[in-house]
Amino acid sequence: MLVFWNLNFFVLYSVPDYQLASSLAHFFRVGSLFLPAAILHLSLVLTGRPVRGLRLVTLWIDYLVAFLLTLVNALDLFVLELRHFAWGYYSVGTAFYDLFSIFVVVNFACAASLMLFDYTRTTDPRMRLQFKFWLLGVAVGLPLGVTHLLPAYGVPFYPLGNLGSAAWAAIVGYAIVRHRLMDIDIVLTRGIAYVGAAVVVIGPTLAATIGLQSWAFGVVHSDFTATMLLLLLVVCVLFPGLQQQAERRLQKALFRRKYEERAAFAAFTKSVVRILDRDKLVRELCMTVRSLFGLEGIALFLKDPDKTHFQLTGSLGTGTVHSRVDADHPFSLWVAQQPGPTMHSELPDPRTDIHAADIRDLWETNRWEVCVPLVSRRLLLGFIALGRKLGLDAYSAGDLQLLGALADESSIALENATLYEQLRKSHDVIQRAGRLSALGTLAAGIAHEIRNPLVSIQTFFQLAPHRIHDEEFLTSFLSLTESEVKRICDLITELLTFAKSPTPSLREVDVGDEISRTLTLILPQARTRHVELTTTVNGSIPTVLVDPDQLRQVMLNVILNAIEATANEGAVHVALSETTHQDKRYCQIDISDDGHGMSTETVDNIFNPFFTTKTKGTGLGLSICHQIVTEHGGFIEVSSKVGDGSCFSIYLPTAHEARRAAITHESPPPALA
Ligand code: ADP
Ligand code: MG
Numbered sequence: 036m037l038v039f040w041n042l043n044f045f046v047l048y049s050v051p052d053y054q055l056a057s058s059l060a061h062f063f064r065v066g067s068l069f070l071p072a073a074i075l076h077l078s079l080v081l082t083g084r085p086v087r088g089l090r091l092v093t094l095w096i097d098y099l100v101a102f103l104l105t106l107v108n109a110l111d112l113f114v115l116e117l118r119h120f121a122w123g124y125y126s127v128g129t130a131f132y133d134l135f136s137i138f139v140v141v142n143f144a145c146a147a148s149l150m151l152f153d154y155t156r157t158t159d160p161r162m163r164l165q166f167k168f169w170l171l172g173v174a175v176g177l178p179l180g181v182t183h184l185l186p187a188y189g190v191p192f193y194p195l196g197n198l199g200s201a202a203w204a205a206i207v208g209y210a211i212v213r214h215r216l217m218d219i220d221i222v223l224t225r226g227i228a229y230v231g232a233a234v235v236v237i238g239p240t241l242a243a244t245i246g247l248q249s250w251a252f253g254v255v256h257s258d259f260t261a262t263m264l265l266l267l268l269v270v271c272v273l274f275p276g277l278q279q280q281a282e283r284r285l286q287k288a289l290f291r292r293k294y295e296e297r298a299a300f301a302a303f304t305k306s307v308v309r310i311l312d313r314d315k316l317v318r319e320l321c322m323t324v325r326s327l328f329g330l331e332g333i334a335l336f337l338k339d340p341d342k343t344h345f346q347l348t349g350s351l352g353t354g355t356v357h358s359r360v361d362a363d364h365p366f367s368l369w370v371a372q373q374p375g376p377t378m379h380s381e382l383p384d385p386r387t388d389i390h391a392a393d394i395r396d397l398w399e400t401n402r403w404e405v406c407v408p409l410v411s412r413r414l415l416l417g418f419i420a421l422g423r424k425l426g427l428d429a430y431s432a433g434d435l436q437l438l439g440a441l442a443d444e445s446s447i448a449l450e451n452a453t454l455y456e457q458l459r460k461s462h463d464v465i466q467r468a469g470r471l472s473a474l475g476t477l478a479a480g481i482a483h484e485i486r487n488p489l490v491s492i493q494t495f496f497q498l499a500p501h502r503i504h505d506e507e508f509l510t511s512f513l514s515l516t517e518s519e520v521k522r523i524c525d526l527i528t529e530l531l532t533f534a535k536s537p538t539p540s541l542r543e544v545d546v547g548d549e550i551s552r553t554l555t556l557i558l559p560q561a562r563t564r565h566v567e568l569t570t571t572v573n574g575s576i577p578t579v580l581v582d583p584d585q586l587r588q589v590m591l592n593v594i595l596n597a598i599e600a601t602a603n604e605g606a607v608h609v610a611l612s613e614t615t616h617q618d619k620r621y622c623q624i625d626i627s628d629d630g631h632g633m634s635t636e637t638v639d640n641i642f643n644p645f646f647t648t649k650t651k652g653t654g655l656g657l658s659i660c661h662q663i664v665t666e667h668g669g670f671i672e673v674s675s676k677v678g679d680g681s682c683f684s685i686y687l688p689t690a691h692e693a694r695r696a697a698i699t700h701e702s703p704p705p706a707l708a
Contacts, residue, residue: 112131168206378405565603
């Protein structure tokens with residue numbers, strides 16, 4: 036369209052003959068009349084806005100205006116005459132021309148505002164770059180394009196629009212090639228394919244239109260020819276979409292049931308891959324199959340972990356009476372051999388199979404009609420047993436085929452869910468191992484911490500009989516004992532809480548409180564190693580939505596590492612503050628030490644499980660920390676320099692931020708082990 040626009044002016048400036056210039060401009064104008072609508076359309080697509088509702092209506096109106104203006108142009112009501120300027124002709128328009136000028140300005144302004152709006156909002160660097168070049172192109176091209184208004188209204192100013200559009204195309208083209216903003220191969224192949232197809236279709240049609248006109252009327256009307264071509268273009272553009280839609284609708288009308296089945300199947304397979312909870316999966320599967328086929332009842336049996344039997348894991352409706360089937364029951368062995376869904380009529384024959392009676396007995400007691408094995412990697416995971424259909428219809432071959440496909444998808448999903456469950460269990464085991472290892476490190480310090488006051492108390496009891504009347508001795512010692520005993524109690528409480536197997540639960544917690552509780556546990560260790568442990572809290576810090584046990588585990592691991600990295604007389608500092616990162620509010624816990632620091636190679640590996648540089652290290656601490664923090668929607672940053680020390684910054688979204696993310700699903704809500 037831009038090409039048509041340029042050609043329109045090109046012929047006006049360069050063709051000296053009035054009549055020829057007038058008719059050529061008349062012809063090329065048709066293409067340019069659609070430019071404003073197309074620009075708006077393009078900007079909607081480029082900014083990723085769905086073209087629906089009000090936007091769709093606006094676009095339709097836009098294209099309709101363009102189409103009406105094309106008719107106006109065909110009726111010769113668009114341009115009054117051509118005025119001659121020093122550089123060539125220029126059109127003197129009618130009121131429709133003014134309308135078109137407004138149409139251009141409004142559409143271009145809307146498109147530019149959309150881009151500008153998104154440019155200021157988007158956080159995607161690629162999109163920003165795309166918008167930047169577009170806007171730059173528009174900023175150069177639009178003012179030059181506006182110069183066209185001057186000669187149109189009699190001012191003899193050379194219109195610079197061609198230059199503007201060339202500059203715009205050059206800037207956008209540069210951006211595409213330089214920054215690979217579009218897949219250039221696709222652009223090229225699509226472009227060539229479109230041009231090729233257009234030449235193949237339009238060439239002969241043009242020849243036929245001209246030939247037929249001169250044969251039938253003796254003259255060739257350029258307007259008629261242009262309109263025919265335009266209609267052809269519109270048909271070419273609209274046809275594929277319309278054809279697809281028509282096909283879909285026809286299929287829906289003629290094969291309604293089949294269509295619905297297919298849609299339900301597609302929806303099920305789409306949702307099923309995301310379900311990692313086995314029970315939920317079983318429920319979903321039973322509900323889908325039951326409603327899809329309109330069944331009286333359905334039952335789903337899955338192999339028990341000890342593999343001795345198949346357990347009824349989900350059922351709906353009536354029928355099934357057995358809640359388990361032994362793995363060595365003839366029925367189980369028979370199902371394992373079935374390649375797909377099997378009907379009652381396909382049960383083994385009692386005359387040829389000695390187990391047939393047992394199989395039939397189980398089947399008929401439960402009033403099953405169809406049995407579908409669930410097989411993954413050639414292993415029978417379980418089976419689905421289907422009762423009669425509600426309308427007493429028979430199962431068709433199509434039904435069995437669909438059931439087979441459903442079973443294949445479900446088997447994969449069920450196996451995934453089982454694997455996921457196992458993964459979670461091993462994850463729990465690793466976390467517990469991490470805790471125990473941290474406890475092991477703490478033990479020596481804690482023992483020391485408890486022994487010291489106990490020795491003082493023992494001394495008191497030894498001295499007491501001799502100084503029983505010494506008032507001062509008694510008061511000072513009693514208060515000292517009280518505070519020491521309280522400290523030991525606190526320490527033991529923390530120790531027990533930390534050691535107990537965690538039952539994760541999200542709570543709104545004050546990070547400052549959790550730091551103090553962690554320090555209770557860790558101070559003895561710092562003291563034994565002669566490390567000074569200090570904290571600062573910057574301002575009032577908002578709460579976070581975390582599992583407090585896990586938060587303490589994270590801080591404990593990182594502080595323990597810091598203490599271990601620090602030599603005698605060293606210092607570890609814990610600072611708590613609030614910060615913003617990518618427009619989100621976080622609580623930031625900085626744990627810095629002046630220890631031996633880490634090389635960049637070590638830093639690259641610290642979060643890998645089992646990576647350790649210590650002779651007695653497990654290498655689990657930081658990998659667990661990373662996992663816990665990520666599950667809570669946060670992240671950890673590390674800076675370190677060999678010889679100078681390290682700083683671990685833990686970022687956790689504030690409770691308010693975490694709730695917002697859970698509502699808008701910006702990031703998955705925290706999943707806990
Ligand atoms: P472990 O403590 O059992 O070695 P971690 O996962 O806790 O396992 O830590 C992994 C490694 O990261 C440590 O072996 C150590 O090399 C390094 N590291 C962690 N924190 C620090 C720190 N504050 N200063 C120096 N090195 C550290
Ligand atoms: Mg560690």
